[in-house]
Amino acid sequence: MIEITFDEQGLAPAVVQDARSKEVLTVAYMNKESLEKTMATGETWFYSRSRQELWHKGATSGNTQQVVSIRTDCDQDALVIEVLPSGPACHTGARSCFTELLQENTKAGSVGILPHLMAVIAEREQAMPEGAYTTYLFTEGIDKICKKVGEEATEVVIGAKNRDAEEVKWEAADLIYHLLVLLQEQKVSFFDVLQVLEKRHEEK
Structure with missing residues (x-):
């Protein structure tokens, strides 16, 4: 198994992406325990830097994320988690935590x-x-x-x-x-x- 390189706080950034549309849903952080729980349960678990605790995505809201794949980058210090979301990813109720900051006049065609x-x-x-x-x-x-x-x-x-x-x-x-x-x-x-x-x- 590939060993993930966590930072000095024991964390690694995790980009969560819709496995079907490839839309980026959110960016969160994982430590060793939350990554292990994610792999064991098949649903996303993260580490909250503000609350200093693990949290299971959707445990309260029901908006869980079924894991399809987990990838790491070449330095093995960042993760991409592809999921099938059962509801909104953002606490605001939006599908994604991301909103458009810049829109060019000419857009490239996208499978999105x-x-x-x-x-x-x-x-x-x-x-x-x-x-x-x-x-x-x-x-x-x-x-x-x-x-x-x-x-x-x-x-x-x-x-x-x-x-x-x-x-x-x-x-x-x-x-x-x-x-x-x-x-x-x-x-x-x-x-x-x-x-x-x-x-x-x-x-x-």
Whole structure:
């Protein structure tokens, strides 16, 4: 087992990250005992520098964090804990303790949009707000949704055959959106699809 190098106070910083969306949820500190408890229980335990004691995340609120993986850096003095959160990570009730400090005018595309879009689609199916395109698709039902997936897939193929990168980009975005709607209608999580891909990759 790799030995973690704790500082003079016996602590190491732990970056807690959503295992699915890769969003950083919080940064806390671990000592040897809290790391051992985390590994033994499969849920995050930290060391509170202000209270000078161990604390089990979610013990009071119920917002526990199921551990998926634990990684250390090259110096073995910092940790990244990937988790499946059962609720907000922040004491304020926010999903993450982090808020945006700087936003560039031009953003790089990020896979973080996928869980956000999935949540919006699920909310639309539940609330069915009038005038929303997603509401229209769910109202029309599976035949319409399947038809749109097929149409958008064909548009991607046409764009690719035309060597039109701009068209491919836009049509691929439409295809992914409609595929997410289809998965929501079928109650198949996109994360389960990713799990299939991971399993196939491991088998090769």
